[in-house]
Amino acid sequence: MRHLPRRLAPIAVVSLLALGACSSGGPDAEFDDAGTAETTAGAESPADDAAESPDATSGATDEDGAESGGTPGVDFPDPEDVVADATFTVPGTEDDEVRFGIESIVVSGRTTELRLVMTPEFDDGGKAASFYDAVDRDTQITLIDRENLKEYRVLEADGGGRWYESDAVHTKALPGQSVGYQAFFAAPEDDITTVDVKLADSWPVFEDVPLTFED
Template structure:
């Protein structure tokens, strides 16, 4: 399959403004964070404590509901056999010239300050996230500007045990007339197949 990651200059500029307006200060919890060069731009609003983190959502989505999703599955965290993560897809939509994927992530193990980075295996950079168009043999990766990916920051986006947190990622608009994608979160997990794509433009 061919990786497609092109989009209009206008859409990139709009996303850069959105991310810069919402970017939090880097947070730390005493654990090793990924190298700065691999860290994507921050987007989600993050709190330092579990109470704040558990209440955060994504841009335009507050207090995400893990039951208000169009697809849902529970996976074992890569490299952590005793930890399970509930992953819900809230929406997959083309709006404002880009394709937006909204996830609701709920860690099912005990913890008070759990990062998305930890939920997705402790080596997550965003490059694993893919939208796959099986019919046209194409896949789309997260939009980027230099080393920065247009998605919520997996380090500063955090929550507590059993508490859902929202996560956003932005992809190019489809090159073909498709109405569903397979969504890959991690290559070690089964993909979400046939996730419906809505168009709001």
């Protein structure tokens, strides 16, 4: 694919998650099961058995997973609850495959958040495979606006060397399990409703993935 001109307006990002490639990173969200259906909407996340323990002290949660007292919760992605998915061959291998689903692309204010779900489908000697292992990291995740000939790369902090995305090395999953991955971009400069998503130069792009807009 020939790269399109990069045109990103300067943007100040305040209070985003500490996600960059150089961050120490916290525990990654993993999943017990990974289905094989191409796309299934409406699946619910697994219940947290610990929250039902008699010794649990946390408050009741609302439908969004936040405590009734106002404490923010975490939305765990479901590998079947995606708007698009595909299985790719890991670059540099003959038959190692990894499944990627796009949970959502949400535009909010001046930023766009991409949520991915990665499910390794190869056995790396019993070790968990990282996002870095599965994707050719010589290239960046890119959102492409074909209509206006623009592309958007992951936001970079002032001074460089740190990007607003999950840690590619420490985001891992065992074969058949899934893990979520987040990346932040500048909001589209133009009035568009879909974008293409490129994960690696050697893979086909996801075309016409819908954008969700939040106030």
